[in-house]
Amino acid sequence: MRHFATILSHEIRMSLVSSSTYIAAVLFLAVMGFIFSGVLENYSAAAQETSPAAVFFQLFWLPVFFMVPLLTMKCLAEERRLGTLETLLTAPVSTAEVVLGKYFAAYFLYLLLWASTGGFFYILYKFAGDARFIDLGPLLGGYLFIAVSGLLYVAMGVFASSLSRNQAVAGILSFTLLFGIIIGVRFIDTLEVLNLATMKPFRDAIDYSNVFTHLDDFTRGVVDTRQLLFYVSGTVLALIFSILGVEAKLIHS
Amino acid sequence: MLLPHLPMSVESPAIEVRDLVKIYSGHTAVSKISFTVARGEILGFLGPNGAGKSTTMRILTGYLPATAGEVSVCGVPVATRASEIKKLIGYMPENNPLPDEMRVSEYLNYRGRLKEIPRRKLSLRIDEVLDLCDLTRVRHRIIGKLSKGFRQRVGIAEAILAEPPVIIMDEPTIGLDPHQILIVRDLIASLRGRMTVIISSHILPEIEMTCDRVLIINQGRVVATGTPADLRREVFGQARYDLEISGDIAATLPAALTQIEPTLHIAASGEPDAAGFRKLTLTSVREDDLGDTLLHALAIDGRFRVRALKRAQPSLEDVFLAATKRSWETVDAPAGASKGPTPNVQ
Numbered sequence: 001m002r003h004f005a006t007i008l009s010h011e012i013r014m015s016l017v018s019s020s021t022y023i024a025a026v027l028f029l030a031v032m033g034f035i036f037s038g039v040l041e042n043y044s045a046a047a048q049e050t051s052p053a054a055v056f057f058q059l060f061w062l063p064v065f066f067m068v069p070l071l072t073m074k075c076l077a078e079e080r081r082l083g084t085l086e087t088l089l090t091a092p093v094s095t096a097e098v099v100l101g102k103y104f105a106a107y108f109l110y111l112l113l114w115a116s117t118g119g120f121f122y123i124l125y126k127f128a129g130d131a132r133f134i135d136l137g138p139l140l141g142g143y144l145f146i147a148v149s150g151l152l153y154v155a156m157g158v159f160a161s162s163l164s165r166n167q168a169v170a171g172i173l174s175f176t177l178l179f180g181i182i183i184g185v186r187f188i189d190t191l192e193v194l195n196l197a198t199m200k201p202f203r204d205a206i207d208y209s210n211v212f213t214h215l216d217d218f219t220r221g222v223v224d225t226r227q228l229l230f231y232v233s234g235t236v237l238a239l240i241f242s243i244l245g246v247e248a249k250l251i252h253s
Numbered sequence: 254m255l256l257p258h259l260p261m262s263v264e265s266p267a268i269e270v271r272d273l274v275k276i277y278s279g280h281t282a283v284s285k286i287s288f289t290v291a292r293g294e295i296l297g298f299l300g301p302n303g304a305g306k307s308t309t310m311r312i313l314t315g316y317l318p319a320t321a322g323e324v325s326v327c328g329v330p331v332a333t334r335a336s337e338i339k340k341l342i343g344y345m346p347e348n349n350p351l352p353d354e355m356r357v358s359e360y361l362n363y364r365g366r367l368k369e370i371p372r373r374k375l376s377l378r379i380d381e382v383l384d385l386c387d388l389t390r391v392r393h394r395i396i397g398k399l400s401k402g403f404r405q406r407v408g409i410a411e412a413i414l415a416e417p418p419v420i421i422m423d424e425p426t427i428g429l430d431p432h433q434i435l436i437v438r439d440l441i442a443s444l445r446g447r448m449t450v451i452i453s454s455h456i457l458p459e460i461e462m463t464c465d466r467v468l469i470i471n472q473g474r475v476v477a478t479g480t481p482a483d484l485r486r487e488v489f490g491q492a493r494y495d496l497e498i499s500g501d502i503a504a505t506l507p508a509a510l511t512q513i514e515p516t517l518h519i520a521a522s523g524e525p526d527a528a529g530f531r532k533l534t535l536t537s538v539r540e541d542d543l544g545d546t547l548l549h550a551l552a553i554d555g556r557f558r559v560r561a562l563k564r565a566q567p568s569l570e571d572v573f574l575a576a577t578k579r580s581w582e583t584v585d586a587p588a589g590a591s592k593g594p595t596p597n598v599q
Contacts, residue, residue, distance in 0.1 A: 006366045018354060083350030087411070090314045090346075091367040092339040251318060252278065 003093045007101025008108075011075075015109055024070050028063055028113050035059050036120045051135035053121065054219045057142035061182045061211075064153055068178060071109055072157025073171035075102040076246060080165040085246075099158065099242045107154045114146050138219040145218035149211065152231045153178055155238035162245035182211050265328030267292045267419050267449035268313065273322035275308050275473075282308045284473040285322070290466075292418070293446045297464030298453035299573055305473040306453040307347050310421050313451070314344045326419055340369070343412035343448075347423040349405055353397030357388060357407055360396060361414060368415040378414065386410040386440060402433035409440060413448070420450045426459055438463050457570045469576045477576040484572045491536045493520070493565040494547065499529040500557035509557070510535065513550045514543055530560050 015021045039055050042048065048055070076099070079085040088098055125134045160174035161167075188194070189210050194203045207213065214227045268290040275283040283305040290296050298306045311317040312324060315335035324331040331338050352360060358379060365375045383389045386406040391399060396407060405425060412420050425441070426434045441463050444450055454460050460467060461481045469477040469484070477484055500506070502522070510517040516537045523532040537543060544564050551559045 002369070003367055006363070010363050014352075014354065082352075083346055083348060084352055086311075086316060086346045087344070087350060087364075088367075090316050090339060090342070090344045091364065092336060092369060093367055094336070250316065 001097060001100075003097045004101050007093070007097060008104050011102055011105030012108055015105065020070075021109065024067065025113055025116070028067055029116060031063055032117050033120065035062070036117070040124070051138050052124070053135055053139040053142055056120075057138070057145065057215060057219055058212075060142075060146060060149075060215065064182070065175060065178055067110065067113065068153045068157045069160075069171040069174040071106045072154060072161050073167045073174060074161070075106060075158055076161040076242070077164050077167045077170040080249070081167075089250075095243050095246050099162070099239060099246060103155060103158045103239060103242070106158065107150060110150050110154050111147060114143070114150070118143075137221050141218040141221050141223075142215075144223070145215050148218075148228060148231050149214065151235040152181075152238065155235040155242070156181070159238045159242045159245065162242040162249075181209075185210050186212055265325070266290060267294070267327060268451070269323070269325045270309075270313070271323040273309065273312065273324060274320045275305070275312060275317070276320045281473055283312070283319075286470070286473070286475055288468055288475060288478065290449055290451065292449055294466060295441065295445055295450045295452070295464045297460035297467045298451060298470065299457065299460060299467055300453075300470035301577055304470045304577075306470055307423055309470070310344075310423050310451065310453065311346075313421055314342050315339055316344075340415075341417055341419055343415060343417040343420045345408045345412040345420075345422040345425060348427075349408035349425075351396050351404055351407060353395070355396055356393055357396060357399070358383070358392040360407065361410060364411050365414055370415055378416075382410045382414055385413070385443070387436065401428050402430065402436070405429060405433070405437060406440070409437065413444065416448075418449060420444065420448050422450070422452045424453055424455070426454055434459060457573055469573060471577040476579065477572070481572070484576070485566070486540075491538050492540065492543070494535040494537070494544065495561070495563050495565050496533045496535055496547075496551075496559070497530045497561040498533060498551065498557050498559050499525065499531065502531060502533070502557075505556055506533075509551070509554060513547060514539060517543070517547075530558075534565070 036052075036056055039052050042055075043052060076085070079088065085098075089095065121134055121139060156177045157174040160177060161170040163173065164170045185206060189206050193199060194206065208226070209230060214224075214230075217224055217227065266289045268288075270289070271287050273283055273286045274281070286305070286309060298310070300306050308317065312319045313326065313331065315331050315338040319332065326338050326341050329337050329341065355363070361379045361382065362375065365379060366372075370378060380389075383392050386409055388403065388406055388410060391403055394403075396404065399407070405428075409422065409425060412422060422441075426437050429437060438459060441450060441452065445465075452460070452463070464481075466480055467478065467484060468475060477487060479487060498506070507519060510519070514537055516539055518536055519533055520536045521534040525531045535547075542564060544562060548559065548562050551557050551562075
């Protein structure tokens with residue numbers, strides 16, 4: 001793991017000087033700002049039971065669907081297409097170091113983008129001058145959920161990128177995987193067939209992996225170690241598959 | 254040098270390849286290649302496209318696993334100790350992939366850190382390498398905006414950065430103009446003796462001028478190996494003379510030639526030009542130069558008038574064409590070889 005830090009700092013540096021990062025960031029903040037002002041409009045129209053932060057984070061999947069593929073689709077696919085993966089792997093660097101370095105660089109950017117939405121709440125607090133709008137519990141819970149779930153989402157994006165040399169394919173694949181785990185699981189959860197007694201184990205498994213249940217728990221301040229384990233184990237698995245994906249392509253190239 | 258902890262035995266050859274086989278999903282790219290490269294030697298890899306040059310190079314670097322066979326670099330086996338091999342090799346892949354958005358010095362700095370050059374030495378070494386590759390002027394330029402010649406030299410600078418004992422370059426001169434080729438050639442020649450270098454190329458005079466030894470590969474097999482001079486002898490086995498002569502050639506010249514030297518034959522004959530001179534190609538198995546004897550004998554013979562005579566040196570190109578044709582077994586080697594382009598040796 002000697003070169004992990006070198007690759008990580010290199011990747012972060014490269015993405016901070018690249019214009020596409022800033023374009024993605026502007027788009028992200030525009031969408032999030034739009035959502036946030038929509039939420040606030042609802043609150044100004046009628047009294048609501050939950051805090052604005054809780055509603056805001058309910059829509060977390062929307063930016064995840066386009067941000068995660070955008071941030072990760074390039075990382076391995078582009079290196080492979082340009083052939084720089086070959087120069088990278090013929091230096092005294094292991095595949096694991098390369099994948100982890102790129103993964104954490106993408107995760108860092110993901111966190112950075114989400115952290116910038118903290119500005120919305122600061123502006124709200126500053127101009128409303130009312131601490132009641134800022135319910136610190138759901139806010140911190142929401143950001144914690146974003147950080148924890150982001151581990152898995154970014155890892156899935158890196159995995160998709162390890163499978164293809166085409167960025168667009170990697171992007172679409174990553175979108176599909178994310179859609180499956182966020183919306184797909186939620187949809188299956190609503191199936192009537194799962195209510196049968198014999199389907200109990202499936203029902204439990206689906207409930208366990210329903211992202212929206214996790215979000216509710218986090219914003220209510222419940223940090224369940226089983227949910228943490230779900231994301232951490234999923235992340236580890238996705239990263240192991242990414243490393244294998246890169247190496248398998250070498251063996252069968 | 255850089256890696257004193259590595260158990261490199263000084264006596265072992267820089268590269269040893271034995272019965273190397275690589276099969277890609279049923280297609281045999283390399284079949285039973287064996288060769289050895291001594292330390293400090295510059296070896297040229299020649300072969301038509303798809304001959305297995307790049308595959309062999311990639312296996313040498315530990316990037317691709319071999320299907321069968323043994324490869325060792327400085328006595329270290331590639332298959333089991335790939336991580337050590339990577340420290341012993343400076344590799345420039347085909348097409349020289351470089352990150353377009355980085356600056357030259359930034360890139361070398363990043364690569365230097367990956368190659369575990371101590372931080373104190375790194376900036377000094379980068380200055381040294383930039384100077385050696387004549388890149389000092391462009392050190393702050395963005396790689397994506399450099400011309401091909403500069404990019405190629407950045408690739409070479411990167412390969413020699415960590416001063417590895419073995420340098421492998423896959424077509425370092427491809428796409429360069431003659432002036433840039435000259436610079437790259439000098440650069441490679443300057444490594445002679447200090448580092449073991451393997452280069453592959455299509456530009457044959459290039460290989461001939463830089464390399465101590467040449468390895469010709471076709472269809473995954475070594476078809477010829479040796480110094481360029483050895484190869485000429487091995488592949489042709491005969492000396493060739495180009496003669497411009499007028500007179501009654503068909504009837505009397507063969508007999509006259511046999512008198513001069515029994516093994517001398519007319520291999521090819523051209524049409525007479527306006528002045529009545531024909532261009533002939535003569536061949537002989539005699540190794541020593543017959544030019545003087547031949548010219549003297551023909552000049553005093555009243556039946557012929559000689560305008561020019563020269564001994565043709567088959568270029569590596571001829572050798573290459575002959576050797577690869579021979580391995581394809583579609584054309585008989587000597588007959589196929591004589592059709593190759595003849596160099597102008599004046």
